[in-house]
Amino acid sequence: HVQLVESGGGSVQTGGSLRLSCAPSGLSVSDFSMAWFRQSPGKEREGVAAIRRDDLTAYTDSVKGRFTISKDNAGNSLYLQMNSLKPEDTAMYYCAADRYCTGRGHLLLLAEYTEWGQGTQVTV
Secondary structure (H helix, E strand, O other), rough: OOOEEEEEOEEOOOOOOOOEEEEEOOOHHHHHHHEEEOOOOOOEEEEEEEEEEOEEEEOOOHHHOOEEEEOOOOOEEEEEEEOOOOOHOOOOEEEEOOOOOOOOOOOOOOHHHOOOOOOOEEEE
């Protein structure tokens, strides 16, 4: 049984930082492509950042240079360091995983991911 549990969300002022964490159970981050998605009211869920098994990363344009995705294979955890936060970053952030999503152009696509967490709220 796979479970993804996010933490680290909260309220910050514009320009502030937050670090989101995802603690999976039932899967190893070293064997899966992992990603962060976000969704704000009235908008579609969008891919924010992803990291492949070989540590290749992908970011949506709006967060490049501000957000960094990383993982700890030994600790089996996924992170999203978010700096220079803007009001438009306000959303529910979700951790996602998929064993078979490997194409570079597919890493931020919603339909590619089969495992999802419940989300953590970020308010800027």
